[in-house]
Amino acid sequence: MLQLFAPPLPTLLAAGMNTFDNGDAHINRNNIGVFDLLVVTKGQLFMGEDYRKFTVCQGDTLILYPDRYHFSTSPCNQLTEFFWFHFISSKGWQDLTIAKPIHCDEGTAIDCGNFLSERPFGITLPQFCKLSNPEAVELLCSKIISSENESIYSGEWQRQVLFQQLLQEISNHMHLANSLPSYAVAEKAAVYLRKNYAKKVTYEDLGHALRFHPNHIARCMIQSFGCTPIEYVNKIRIDQAKILLVSTDWSIDRISESSGFTQSAYFSRIFKKLEHLTPNQFRKQYIGKIPLSND
Numbered sequence: 001m002l003q004l005f006a007p008p009l010p011t012l013l014a015a016g017m018n019t020f021d022n023g024d025a026h027i028n029r030n031n032i033g034v035f036d037l038l039v040v041t042k043g044q045l046f047m048g049e050d051y052r053k054f055t056v057c058q059g060d061t062l063i064l065y066p067d068r069y070h071f072s073t074s075p076c077n078q079l080t081e082f083f084w085f086h087f088i089s090s091k092g093w094q095d096l097t098i099a100k101p102i103h104c105d106e107g108t109a110i111d112c113g114n115f116l117s118e119r120p121f122g123i124t125l126p127q128f129c130k131l132s133n134p135e136a137v138e139l140l141c142s143k144i145i146s147s148e149n150e151s152i153y154s155g156e157w158q159r160q161v162l163f164q165q166l167l168q169e170i171s172n173h174m175h176l177a178n179s180l181p182s183y184a185v186a187e188k189a190a191v192y193l194r195k196n197y198a199k200k201v202t203y204e205d206l207g208h209a210l211r212f213h214p215n216h217i218a219r220c221m222i223q224s225f226g227c228t229p230i231e232y233v234n235k236i237r238i239d240q241a242k243i244l245l246v247s248t249d250w251s252i253d254r255i256s257e258s259s260g261f262t263q264s265a266y267f268s269r270i271f272k273k274l275e276h277l278t279p280n281q282f283r284k285q286y287i288g289k290i291p292l293s294n295d
Contacts, residue, residue, distance in 0.1 A: 002063065003099075004123040005091035010035075012163040013086045015144050020045075020080040025072035034086045036064040037170075039131075041138050043080030046073045056082075059134040061170055063127050065095070083141040085163065096124070125171050132173050140166045185210065186224035189217050193233040197240065198260045201233060237261060238274050245283040252279050 004010050013034060020026075026045060038045065038056060045056040048071045049064055056062045064070045066088075131137050140162060147159040192209050193201065203214035206229055210217060218228050225232060241259040244250060253264045261267035271279050 001096040001124060001126050002065070002093055003096055004089040004093045004125065006089070006121055006123055007118055008090060009160075009164055010087050010089045010123070010167060012144070012160055013088060015083070015085045015141075015148075015159075015163075017081065017083050017141075017145055020076045020082075022078055023075045024080075025075040026070075028069075028071040030069045031067055032070075033066050034088050035066055036070065037085040037087065038062045038064070038082055039084075039137060039141055040080065040082040041134070041141075042082075043076060043078045045076065045080060045082060047071075048073045054128055056128070057130075059131050061126075061129060061131060061137070063125060065127075083138075083145070085141075085144070085166070087163070091120070123167065123171065125167065126173065129170070129173050131170070133169070137166065137169050140169060182220040183224045185212060185217060185220040189221055189229060190225070190232060193229060194236055197233050197236040198258065200260070200262060201229075203229065233260070234270050235274065237267075238271055241267070241271065241279065242275075242282065245279055246286045255279070 020043070026047060038047070039061045040056045040058055042058055044058065045054075045062075047054045047056055047062060047064070049068045053073050054062050144159055144162045144166065147155055147162060188210050189206060192206060196205075203218070206217055207214040214229075221227060221229055221232060227235075237259040241255050244255045244258060248255070250258070252268070256264040256267035259267065261270075268279055271277075271282070275282055277285075
């Protein structure tokens with residue numbers, strides 16, 4: 001598996017569809033600098049990447065990495081049709097077989113002087129998988145190829161949108177629970193906490209919702225995200241509080257309660273720990289000032 005870093009989203013550079021006759025083979029390439037996504041719709045390709053070998057059959061998809069040696073391990077033994085897509089991830093990527101996934105809330109907001117700055121997130125994809133809905137993927141691939149003939153003003157935009165849908169469709173077929181069970185548990189816990197941050201959430205509630213022992217959930221979150229469930233949900237609550245501090249004139253007590261904190265003193269303590277400012281100091285940064293008249 002691999003993880004692409006965003007924003008910006010991965011960018012499609014080129015796409016096409018090839019037909020190989022019996023005896024044809026994919027060309028050999030080394031360190032080409034772009035990802036090569038293959039979707040086989042008929043027959044099979046025999047591909048290698050460094051020391052790994054893949055038999056990519058009808059309904060399979062394979063992503064060849066930009067910094068590896070790619071080669072054909074054997075010519076095609078039947079008529080083979082496949083789509084190919086060259087794309088880049090300008091923010092970077094990592095191979096999840098040798099690195100820990102980076103969670104979207106683990107990254108630091110991009111510093112541009114605004115508390116609503118972009119936050120890095122990860123797009124996790126299988127390098128090689130059997131698609132559970134190959135018809136939908138094939139339709140998307142065909143639309144991407146045909147979109148090249150659309151208006152020059154909207155065609156490229158449409159092509160990039162369709163490519164994001166293709167990546168999402170491939171990502172949906174990945175079974176994290178089988179390959180990274182601790183990360184799958186941590187992801188489920190994160191989803192639950194994001195949905196319920198405004199309510200009082202106990203370890204018992206979390207364990208009951210996920211049907212795992214709370215200690216196991218905590219270990220999975222620490223291993224995957226580097227924080228406990230309480231630390232995670234507090235980050236979500238503080239982010240919500242920051243929005244309310246700037247967009248409303250509510251009292252600190254009301255913002256504390258609306259953000260999921262039961263005590264405003266605890267809210268203020270956590271806020272200062274994470275933001276290095278008190279809630280009031282944070283709010284004052286964004287209060288408009290009436291300019292003095294020159295008259």
